[in-house]
Amino acid sequence: MPPHVLAPTIHVLGGGAIGLLVTGHLLKGQVPVRLHLRQMPSVPTCLIPLSFIEAWRGPGTPGQVLQCPVEEAGADGPIECLVIATKAQQAREAVGPLYSRLTRNSSVLFLQNGLGVFEEVANLWKEERDRQPFFLLGSTTHGAYRPAVPGEIERSVVHAGMGKMWFGAASAHENGSPRLQNLVRNLSSWVPGLALDPRLLDAKEIRDRLVEKLAVASIILPLTALSGQKNGALLSPPLETLATDLAEEVSSVLVRTGHSRMTPSWVKGRVREVAEGTRENVSSMKADVEMGRRTEVEYICGALNRMARDAGIHTPLLRMVQGLIEARQIRKVDNET
Ligand SMILES: NC(=O)C1=CN([C@@H]2O[C@H](COP(=O)(O)OP(=O)(O)OC[C@H]3O[C@@H](n4cnc5c(N)ncnc54)[C@H](OP(=O)(O)O)[C@@H]3O)[C@@H](O)[C@H]2O)C=CC1
Ligand SMILES: CC(C)(CO)C(=O)C(=O)O
Structure with missing residues (x-):
């Protein structure tokens, strides 16, 4: 059997x-x-x-x-x-x-x-x-x-x-x-x-892996969704510059909350690798925004912003991209009603 x-x-x-x-x-x-x-x-x-x-x-x-x-x-x-x-x-x-x-x-x-x-x-x-x-x-x-x-x-x-x-x-x-x-x-x-x-x-390793993915997603997803570009657009200006600035903020939250290897250059490097490997992809957040669907932004940028708030770290850029995505979601719903 x-x-x-x-x-x-x-x-x-x-x-x-x-x-x-x-x-x-x-x-x-x-x-x-x-x-x-x-x-x-x-x-x-x-x-x-x-x-x-x-x-x-x-x-x-x-x-x-x-x-x-x-x-x-x-x-x-x-x-x-x-x-x-x-x-x-x-x-x-x-x-x-x-x-x-x-x-x-x-x-x-x-x-x-x-x-x-x-x-x-x-x-x-x-x-x-x-x-x-x-x-x-x-x-x-x-x-x-x-x-x-x-x-x-x-x-x-x-x-x-x-x-x-x-x-x-x-x-x-x-x-x-x-x-x-x-x-x-x-x-x-x-x-x-x-x-x-x-x-x-083990429980710590799986959380680390989720955080690693979160770091990359919190940069690629909102930038592609807000700009309407494919993932590869993060490899050159102006999105490359914005990705670098976001990587500094994301890293400051992660390093302070115990993920010491996730330095600014590590985050930038991972974003680059993923953007290169998926350069022709339409990111899930870009697709959701364009279809007028609610996105996962609250669990991605929102999760990092909550970690930053609890650790007393300012993340103005990350808060702005989260707010802009949320505003797009609301605008779509308003237009439909
Ligand atoms: N797609 C990918 O390549 C990857 C996705 N992920 C993650 O995996 C998760 C799922 O993504 P993905 O599969 O792409 O998303 P999809 O939107 O394709 O799938 C979500 C599914 O959940 C269904 N659903 C929603 N609400 C209910 C409910 N109340 N009861 C039953 N079913 C429900 C939806 O139904 P309906 O069809 O009716 O809308 C839909 O079929 C996300 O967190 C994503 O970030 C991670 C890595 C890669
Ligand atoms: C890796 C990436 C950025 C691929 O597009 C992704 O996770 C997504 O689109 O949700």
Whole structure:
């Protein structure tokens, strides 16, 4: 009997780029999976076609159509393992309806960029800490997007950039705990050939990785969103100069809050590397702003501004870029009403 037959179903919350990427890999690994969509198709169904395209393998790589089980409205019963794959600002609202299905025997993995989401969701259990699930934080450098699909039911994802995926317990007292080891053992036996190749870190290492990503995101994302330029525009003036000034501020917050290696030149260097490696990318914040969607700015620039305020550091530029993005979000909403 293959090992995955004994594996509990992995519930994936959010059928966007990252949710479909994880779901597609789990389906390919024959791991039992259930996708939770915000809006179910109007035709009642428990399976939807998921077109899965591994574009990173090279031009012309044929896509695969996988049959993806979706959670039906009104489903109940405990959830043993949940992967939250919504945007940061959507997570709390999305987890709310699943609250009673998540107990201390559940494992919940967060895959959002930025900081503050885990704390917001964990707060749902503030009156019932003893039944709070086991929380894990994840970070990924894989790149995925959802191309437009004609039908209402079909979903499609393009795995555009091969990256890495790390996860670790949200609290240090779970490092090496039996349930973490059990989860890792299960993950590696359920999904031996999983191209996502998730790696386990300890609680401090995973937070450092999230902070590292936050440092880069807090500069590239607002500058591309406000200027309407692709990531590569940060490699030359005038955005290069603004990125350098922002890097000074971001570094001052991080160094003061215990991330001593994140010096101004380290932050500038990482921003440059990422802007070079993704020069043709339309950043997620630019895409969100242009589509009139709420962005993750509060969990990215906002998280750094909160850290700065608590440490008594002034971050006028970072506060300005956060405010400008928020103003754009409000302007869009005003224009629509
Ligand atoms: N895309 C990428 O390459 C990368 C993304 N990330 C991070 O991963 C996270 C997810 O990003 P991404 O997948 O791109 O975002 P998407 O916007 O593509 O996906 C978010 C999904 O969540 C769904 N959702 C929202 N609210 C609910 C709800 N209440 N119940 C169920 N589903 C809900 C949305 O539904 P609907 O379809 O109805 O809008 C959407 O499908 C972000 O934090 C992002 O920064 C990190 C690294 C790379
Ligand atoms: C790495 C980068 C900047 C790639 O565009 C990104 O994280 C995003 O767009 O959200």
